[in-house]
Amino acid sequence: MSRLDEHAEIRKQLPLFVAGALEVDAESRVALHLATCSDCSAELERWQLITGGLRRLPTPQPPAALFERTRALAVAQLAQHREHRRNRIALALLILFSWAVTLAGWPIFRFATGGLLSLLDVNFRQTWLLFVVFSVGTWLAGGSAAVLLSLRRQQEGRLA
Amino acid sequence: MAASIASVWEGPLGIDAAVVKLRRGDPDALATLMARYQNRIYRYLLRLVRQPADAEDLFQQTWIRVAEKIRSFDTSRNFDAWLFTLARNLALDHLRRMRPSSLDEPKSGDSSEDTMVSRLPSPGPGPFEQLLARERAGRLAVALENLPLSYREVVTLRFEEEMKIEEIALVLATPVATVKSRLYRSLAQLREILETSAGGEVRA
Numbered sequence: 001m002s003r004l005d006e007h008a009e010i011r012k013q014l015p016l017f018v019a020g021a022l023e024v025d026a027e028s029r030v031a032l033h034l035a036t037c038s039d040c041s042a043e044l045e046r047w048q049l050i051t052g053g054l055r056r057l058p059t060p061q062p063p064a065a066l067f068e069r070t071r072a073l074a075v076a077q078l079a080q081h082r083e084h085r086r087n088r089i090a091l092a093l094l095i096l097f098s099w100a101v102t103l104a105g106w107p108i109f110r111f112a113t114g115g116l117l118s119l120l121d122v123n124f125r126q127t128w129l130l131f132v133v134f135s136v137g138t139w140l141a142g143g144s145a146a147v148l149l150s151l152r153r154q155q156e157g158r159l160a
Numbered sequence: 161m162a163a164s165i166a167s168v169w170e171g172p173l174g175i176d177a178a179v180v181k182l183r184r185g186d187p188d189a190l191a192t193l194m195a196r197y198q199n200r201i202y203r204y205l206l207r208l209v210r211q212p213a214d215a216e217d218l219f220q221q222t223w224i225r226v227a228e229k230i231r232s233f234d235t236s237r238n239f240d241a242w243l244f245t246l247a248r249n250l251a252l253d254h255l256r257r258m259r260p261s262s263l264d265e266p267k268s269g270d271s272s273e274d275t276m277v278s279r280l281p282s283p284g285p286g287p288f289e290q291l292l293a294r295e296r297a298g299r300l301a302v303a304l305e306n307l308p309l310s311y312r313e314v315v316t317l318r319f320e321e322e323m324k325i326e327e328i329a330l331v332l333a334t335p336v337a338t339v340k341s342r343l344y345r346s347l348a349q350l351r352e353i354l355e356t357s358a359g360g361e362v363r364a
Contacts, residue, residue: 015343015344015347016340016343016344018347019318019319019344019347020325021318021325021339021340021343021344047347047351050350050351050354051347053296053297053300054300054304054315054319054320055320056297057297057301057320058297059199059200059203059320060202060203060206060212061199062198062199062215062216062219063216066202066219066220067194067195067198069220070194070219070220070223071190071191071194071223073220073223074190074194074223074224074226074227075187075190075191075227077224077227077228078187078190078227079187081227081228081231082185
């Protein structure tokens with residue numbers, strides 16, 4: 001490579017050199033050239049004026065009230081998020097509990113009404129029909145209770 | 161390349177205690193992180209959207225988003241990159257909604273110093289030096305403000321936020337080579353703007 005080509009090549013790399021964005025070997029090649037070339041060193045200084053200026057640009061300050069306003073909003077969001085999570089867990093547990101009650105309640109119900117043995121009866125149709133009616137009844141009661149509780153909670157929230 | 165990006169994602173000082181506490185829903189940890197990052201996030205947003213009122217609005221949205229999404233943040237990763245990515249996505253959405261063309265075009269018309277530059281605090285004491293420094297910083301800030309968005313953000317992340325090239329690539333979700341190429345072009349364009357405005361060489 002001729003000396004002229006080398007200058008052109010090095011100068012092309014100077015912006016990335018001052019930005020610290022060159023690979024290690026390219027960086028050392030540029031540094032080696034700069035040590036012996038005053039023209040390229042002068043060119044480097046021009047780039048450094050820009051990057052140095054950028055690094056020293058004063059930081060614009062956010063308005064003082066913005067911090068408090070934002071903090072209050074973000075904390076409220078955090079609390080809301082926490083409550084949603086708690087509600088999701090409570091709902092999942094409630095569903096599990098409801099299923100447990102439904103499954104455990106059915107034999108008790110049959111026993112109480114004197115039909116425990118009919119669980120093993122060949123007459124499935126009647127047994128499963130009763131089971132479906134019982135389950136739907138249980139779930140409707142549970143669902144209504146949940147809706148009523150949630151409405152009441154919303155009302156309390158509005159009043160508070 | 162993949163290894164270098166992975167090393168950038170890894171938090172340099174391990175898991176930040178405030179981030180871990182925030183994931184558990186601690187509001188004090190949120191205040192700690194906000195205090196630590198408020199100036200940087202506000203500056204970054206202001207560089208992207210250029211209007212202080214918009215930057216303030218996006219600043220609020222960013223921290224609300226942090227409160228919403230913090231549980232999905234992997235604490236073994238780099239929190240800075242995650243936070244700046246959130247802020248950037250909100251700013252880009254805002255710019256797309258406001259004016260789709262503004263994502264790539266230089267600021268039209270108003271290039272005076274009454275928006276961002278007027279909000280810059282004075283660089284320090286000293287009569288004549290302060291005047292010179294202010295004038296120089298003002299010209300540079302105006303030149304930066306007039307760069308296209310993709311150049312502006314790479315410059316502010318590299319020189320103001322002092323992020324590594326690989327870290328910038330993560331925030332912008334672009335390859336390292338693209339970041340370098342944008343950095344090169346943005347510096348060349350800045351120099352051109354400054355030389356034109358100074359009527360010649362870049363001056364000290």
